[in-house]
Amino acid sequence: MKKKKIASDSISEAPITKKKKLNPKVSEEPDSLVSEVSEVPDSAVSKDDGQNSLDLEDLSPEERRVLERKLKKERKKEKKRLEKEQGIIEEKNEDPSKPSAAKLALQYLKSWSKKHSEWKFQKTRQTWLLMNMYDEEKVPDKYFRILLKYLDGLKGSARETTIQKAEAYMKECDSAETQEEADSKKTERVREVLQLLS
DSSP, X not given: OHHHHHHHHHHHHSOOOOOOEEEEXXXXXXXXXXXXXXXXXXXXXXXOGGGGBOOGGGSOHHHHHHHHHHHHHHHHHHHHHHHHHHTOOOOOOOOTTSOOHHHHHHHHHHHHHHOTTXXXXXXXXXXXXXXXXXXXXXXXXXXXXXXXXXXXXXXXHHHHHHHHHHHHHHHHHHHSSSTTTSOHHHHHHHHHHHHHHO
16 A cells, blocks of 8 residues: 555646747738747736747647747738738639630530541530530530530449439429429420430
């Protein structure tokens, strides 16, 4: 028993040190790279702020990197907030020189019909066409006729999935109470696809 008591006494006598938190302070000006770091103990708030100044040199490299990241993030956030208040932030506009997914998919379909020898399969274009083929705004009638020919050669899981989706849409249209609820043009396109693939 005495040995255990001695061991516990030696453990309790070891000094316990508390880690101190580093609180970064960013200056009011967002462009300013000047920052202060104050050290605040967990237990109490210091009465004298001047004594709590800490040089970046006293920090370990890891602590310095963490602190720099925090300061950079805060500066960026502050700058963004000020720009927003001044109305400087511009909305991100899409690059006008970059064609839209719809345009690329329709070009892909046109290439398939006109220059079949130069045409190359592109999964993303096919997926876009299959997802949007019932929407006459995205796939106009002249392209839908080409798409039906393209679908005739559809194989594998793409064909099965297309049939399943078309059948599900037809069931949805049949359960609709009025014909107005079901888009008649879309329903017509679904029927054509089902007739072709079934």
